[in-house]
Amino acid sequence: MEMHDLVSTGLRYQRGELHVLDQRRLPGEEHWHVCEDIDDLVCLIRGLAIRGAPLIGVAAVVWIAHRAAQGDDVAALTAAIATLRASRPTAVNLMNYLDYLQAELDSGIGNEAMLDKCIAIFEEDVMLCEAMSENGAALVNDGDSILTHCNTGGLATVGVGTALGVITRAHQQGKGIRVWVDETRPLLQGGRLTAWELGKAGVPYQLICDSMAAGLMAKGEVDHVMVGSDRIAVNGDFANKIGTYSLAVLAKHHDVPFYVVAPRTTIDPDCASGDLIPIEQRDAAEVRGANGSFGDCCWAPVDAPAYNPAFDVTPAALVTGWILDSGIYDQQDVADGELAKVYSQLKGSN
Ligand code: MRU
Numbered sequence: 001m002e003m004h005d006l007v008s009t010g011l012r013y014q015r016g017e018l019h020v021l022d023q024r025r026l027p028g029e030e031h032w033h034v035c036e037d038i039d040d041l042v043c044l045i046r047g048l049a050i051r052g053a054p055l056i057g058v059a060a061v062v063w064i065a066h067r068a069a070q071g072d073d074v075a076a077l078t079a080a081i082a083t084l085r086a087s088r089p090t091a092v093n094l095m096n097y098l099d100y101l102q103a104e105l106d107s108g109i110g111n112e113a114m115l116d117k118c119i120a121i122f123e124e125d126v127m128l129c130e131a132m133s134e135n136g137a138a139l140v141n142d143g144d145s146i147l148t149h150c151n152t153g154g155l156a157t158v159g160v161g162t163a164l165g166v167i168t169r170a171h172q173q174g175k176g177i178r179v180w181v182d183e184t185r186p187l188l189q190g191g192r193l194t195a196w197e198l199g200k201a202g203v204p205y206q207l208i209c210d211s212m213a214a215g216l217m218a219k220g221e222v223d224h225v226m227v228g229s230d231r232i233a234v235n236g237d238f239a240n241k242i243g244t245y246s247l248a249v250l251a252k253h254h255d256v257p258f259y260v261v262a263p264r265t266t267i268d269p270d271c272a273s274g275d276l277i278p279i280e281q282r283d284a285a286e287v288r289g290a291n292g293s294f295g296d297c298c299w300a301p302v303d304a305p306a307y308n309p310a311f312d313v314t315p316a317a318l319v320t321g322w323i324l325d326s327g328i329y330d331q332q333d334v335a336d337g338e339l340a341k342v343y344s345q346l347k348g349s350n
Contacts, residue, residue, distance in 0.1 A: 003069040003115060006062060006122055009154030010055060013062055020059070022049045023155060027196040028293030038063065038080055045087040048187060052156020053230040053266055054125050057093030060084040064101055065118030068111040077105055077114070089278045090239055090311050091230040092268045097121055122158055128263035129159025131325035136166030136226065136261050139328070140175055144223040147180040147213060150241035151193035152228035152261070163226040163261040164194060166323065171203040179205035180216060184241060186286045186308065210243050217254035225251045229262040236316030236334035237274025242309055248318035257320040264324055267343040274313035282308045
């Protein structure tokens with residue numbers, strides 16, 4: 001069975017192979033890794049070579065498409081889905097997509113139909129990003145300064161991104177925006193990835209240490225905070241890269257609008273509130289030092305105990321608006337249960 005090529009910033013399916021831009025080596029090296037097998041893919045996801053909630057999910061889906069095209073039977077596809085589902089625990093796009101594919105498999109669809117479903121998911125992520133970007137850019141005024149955290153662009157999705165999609169769209173609309181990019185400790189997705197993406201897109205930005213956001217807000221230098229999400233509970237609480245909650249608290253204190261930008265595939269319909277979101281704990285070495293194409297360094301005692309949750313939860317009360325592909329939702333909308341309704345209209349599942 002033939003599977004056609006798929007191309008995005010960080011993921012390509014070409015000539016029957018899955019190629020992954022190894023994000024651990026950016027910005028110093030643009031190295032494309034050919035994924036050998038499912039264990040390799042799981043390692044790439046766990047190691048953050050592939051990362052960002054939508055991209056993790058779509059990468060897993062592309063692998064299932066590849067295996068369906070290769071003629072794997074139901075038992076093999078079911079095993080692959082279970083293995084990939086356990087690769088990272090917080091970003092729910094992975095579980096949403098794989099549970100949907102498993103249900104289709106259980107209902108008896110053949111490999112060709114499975115392949116079509118998977119391709120539709122890839123294409124849908126591109127469209128969801130476009131819609132979020134348009135919706136969010138309408139909130140941005142000429143000359144605004146936007147602060148963002150982590151990486152939420154083309155490297156985190158297969159489209160233009162979530163929060164970074166809004167930012168680049170506002171720039172393309174000629175709004176003369178400035179961007180403050182949190183470096184995003186401990187793994188520095190802001191410094192390594194967002195700065196790289198904004199530079200390529202020609203969007204004016206300045207990189208800051210995470211600890212500088214408060215001072216900037218106090219000086220009136222931030223008009224909006226825009227971040228992505230890894231999982232949104234139906235009450236509007238959401239998990240995102242560690243440090244997001246601090247930004248939300250700071251934004252509230254300084255009366256700066258705080259927006260979360262995400263596709264409907266990031267909503268967890270079974271999660272009533274943020275305290276139920278599983279938070280991934282990562283290796284202490286990530287806090288003690290850093291590594292990448294620049295080499296390895298450790299600035300703490302090599303055995304220093306460290307606390308390293310990859311994400312934190314921002315309560316809905318601190319959010320000004322939820323910018324989704326289907327529109328912008330405020331506190332009242334969320335209290336009225338709109339997020340669960342949006343999820344139930346998942347396009348890929350129609
Ligand atoms: O650990 P990561 O790099 O996968 O975390 C990514 C984030 O927290 C992003 O902000 C989130 O996935 C939204 S991206 C569209």
